Amino acid sequence: MTPMKALMASATALGLLAGAAAAEPALIFDLGGKFDKSFNEAAHTGAQRWKEETGGSYKELEMQSEAQREQALRRLAETGANPIVMTGFAFGEVLNTVAPDYPDTKFVLIDMAVDQPNVQSNVFNEGEGSYLAGVMAAQASESGTVGFIGGMDVPLIHKFECGYRQGFLAARPDGKVIVNYTGTTPAAWNDPVKGGELAKAQQSQGADVIYAAAGGTGIGVLQAAADMDILSIGVDSNQNHLHPGKVLTSVVKRVDNAVFDAFTVGENVEPGTKVWDVRSDGVILAMDDNNAPLVTPEMTQAVEEAKAKIISGEIEVHDYMTDNTCPVD
Incomplete structure (x- = not known):
């Protein structure tokens, strides 16, 4: 089935027929699927909370597929959906074309800023939350070596990595952070087998706490860490329940609140x-x-x-995306 046919079939199944009367909000998920246990x-x-609370x-x-981004946006706009919420930075370029x-x-775009008069951008200070996770990992690690496994090798995920390393090394200057990325294409978000393999490789180098910022791939990281009896750190959603007693914490981005707020305000x-940052509880442990x-x-x-010092400005967590550098490199 071609990407266009797959999209048309999906849209039809969801009742997205042209000419729909009432304006409803809409949500487009990034690759990896809505039940990725993460972003x-x-x-x-x-979205479900909004549905349950409002009816x-x-x-x-x-x-x-990637080819469906623009098709999806245009089809939903033509059916009268309003607002249309998108998850993922990869929608940024397409939205600049479609929104006008x-x-x-x-x-409403989540995880990327787009400057258009009919676009609301929601960005998260993942670096601050990751810094706090690094501080926590420094306390929990017995070996003094921890790991970071990112999904797609892009600046946004380096932002997580950089914050984590800053927090860990601030608390444990003599420590070591091992870093790996799953890949350079969107497939990197949905490869739990590769995630598990990278976790095993990091454990063999001494890592006893591994932070995964890798979407669905991270599920494999958390599973492998639990199997090896070391600790992991989840991301985006609260993943503590996936392996009780094995996940040290999760860096939660309140993406749920961003979607809920957008649906509530509507048109x-x-x-x-x-x-959304630590100060606003937009990023929490x-x-x-x-x-x-x-x-x-x-x-x-x-x-x-550390949280109090971030809020007061005494600790300034460097944002990798401002200059593509990390001060602890």
Whole structure:
């Protein structure tokens, strides 16, 4: 089935027929699917919360290939969906092309900033949350060596990596962070087997805490870490429950809140850029019954102190995406 036919079949199955009367919000998931237990699933959670709380309905679409990004946006806009929410930085370039053609439609982009009069951009300070995870990993590591496994080798994921390394090395200057990326194409987001292999390789080099910022690939990292009886750190969604007692924490991006807010405001979405950071609790470390036995009072104190200093400005977490550098390189 061609990408266009697959999209048409998906849209038809979802009831996305031209001429639909009532404007409904819509959500397009990035590659990896809405149940990736990570980024996309966080967006789905927010949409479902809105549906349950309001009784409203929304359209959703899962892409099968990169070629469908523009097709998906245009089809939803033509059916009257408003606003249309997209998950993933990869929609940025396409949205710059599509948004001007539908001036009466509001578009909401998550994870990338696009400057258009009918676009709201939601960006997260993942570096700050990753810094806190690094501080926590420094407390938890017995070997003094930890790991980071990224998905697609792009600046956004280097932002996670850089924040993590800054936090870890600030707390443990003599420590070591091993870094690997899964690949350079979008397939890197959905390769749990490769993620598991990289985790095993890092463990063989002494890593006893591994942070995965890799979408669906990260599920393989967390599984391998649990199998090897070392700790992992989840990302985007709270992944602590996947391996209770083995996931130290998760760096949660409140993507669910971004989607919920956009659906709630509806067609009155304000254009511009919304920043979700540690100060606004837009990026948090997940703490629950699943990781409580792993978290010592010393860890909690170290994280809270670092968080307070980030908020006050005493600690400035360098944003890799500003200049494609990391100060601890």
